[in-house]
Amino acid sequence: MYRCKYLAHGLYISYDCFRHCHLSIHAPEERENNFIVNYKGPNDKVDWDLVFAKKKELVEGMRKGEIPNFCKGCHWLEEFDENSPEQYLSDLDSYIDMIWLGHFNECNARCLYCHAFELLSRKSITKDYGVITLLQEMFEKKIYNLEKNPDANISFAHGEPTLLQKFNDIMELCEKYGNRNIALYTNGILCSDTVEKMLKNRKSDVNIVISLDSGSREVYKKVKFVDKFDDVCETIRRYVIAAGDRAKFSIGIKYIIIPKINDTKEEIDKFYDICVNKLGVKYLIADLEEKWFVRHNGEVPEYYKDLLRYFKKKCEDNNIRFIFFDRALVTEL
Ligand code: SF4
Numbered sequence: 001m002y003r004c005k006y007l008a009h010g011l012y013i014s015y016d017c018f019r020h021c022h023l024s025i026h027a028p029e030e031r032e033n034n035f036i037v038n039y040k041g042p043n044d045k046v047d048w049d050l051v052f053a054k055k056k057e058l059v060e061g062m063r064k065g066e067i068p069n070f071c072k073g074c075h076w077l078e079e080f081d082e083n084s085p086e087q088y089l090s091d092l093d094s095y096i097d098m099i100w101l102g103h104f105n106e107c108n109a110r111c112l113y114c115h116a117f118e119l120l121s122r123k124s125i126t127k128d129y130g131v132i133t134l135l136q137e138m139f140e141k142k143i144y145n146l147e148k149n150p151d152a153n154i155s156f157a158h159g160e161p162t163l164l165q166k167f168n169d170i171m172e173l174c175e176k177y178g179n180r181n182i183a184l185y186t187n188g189i190l191c192s193d194t195v196e197k198m199l200k201n202r203k204s205d206v207n208i209v210i211s212l213d214s215g216s217r218e219v220y221k222k223v224k225f226v227d228k229f230d231d232v233c234e235t236i237r238r239y240v241i242a243a244g245d246r247a248k249f250s251i252g253i254k255y256i257i258i259p260k261i262n263d264t265k266e267e268i269d270k271f272y273d274i275c276v277n278k279l280g281v282k283y284l285i286a287d288l289e290e291k292w293f294v295r296h297n298g299e300v301p302e303y304y305k306d307l308l309r310y311f312k313k314k315c316e317d318n319n320i321r322f323i324f325f326d327r328a329l330v331t332e333l
Helices: 005-009 028-033 048-063 115-122 131-140 167-176 193-201 217-224 229-250 265-278 290-295 302-317 326-330
Strands: 010-014 017-019 098-102 153-156 181-186 205-211 251-257 283-288 321-324
Touching: 005 010, 005 048, 005 098, 098 131, 131 167, 167 193, 193 205, 193 229, 205 229, 217 229, 229 251, 229 265, 229 283, 251 265, 251 302, 265 283, 265 302, 283 290, 283 302, 283 326, 290 326, 302 321, 321 326
Parallel strands: 010 098, 098 153, 153 181, 181 205, 205 251, 251 283, 283 321
Antiparallel strands: 010 017
């Protein structure tokens, strides 16, 4: 039997539809099939019964061994035995406990690995989508259900969240309804006073990930196509100070290894030095560039495995919290 916690309770809010998750990275050609219903903003009234009926059909199918094509090969897919003590029956309940906000793609960087940017060059999605109305409805009707799962999570999934007109309102709404977990994927070019305040007051666990991907201004420019390395470092410094002893859990700085751009131990050393020794970071994250990874069918040459091992060991030897992300996570080292 198979299951996926996101198929059961995840909702990816795209700019024109709802999807089950944001994570079909292993099957890009199947991304469009990861679809629940059309949705273009609060003028489209959501038929939540239909949303949950569609989820339930797939969840039940998976329990019988029918895996949707967009899920095949995904590392979030779990297999369990029909006789195992945990039968995951709550997967059949109708509630959401993971929201990805992917309804916009405005950005102030042009990262060469970014899907949102590809979409941005075709279609800039910056309109006010009315996401506050949607979130409010989900909180009020307990569609997004903090009673079923107090660790439910809202994550920004596309574009640069701090550019959103309603960014502060979204953060304040989460705090008002007692939503503790907010994942903020930001490029750090702008430092948000609201985020800084939330890190200080600690009513919510704002978990921030900033992809710096370099240890120098020159390499940063090759990855991001903007000259903002120093601004990002300043944002990291401010967030780390605001988070205090929670920085080890709240502020993760990511390095996506991109072949031929930043794939040397020297650049990783510079990244480590600036993050840990100069900015006080206590939590680092490594990943491999997605398009390259997909082109190579997930077969990672020894050279890149060695870089990942080197990175991990350096952090472990120095008591720096370290994790592998998506592609690096599924690479066998
Ligand atoms: S198995 Fe993977 S692709 Fe399928 S719903 Fe879960 S996270 Fe998404």
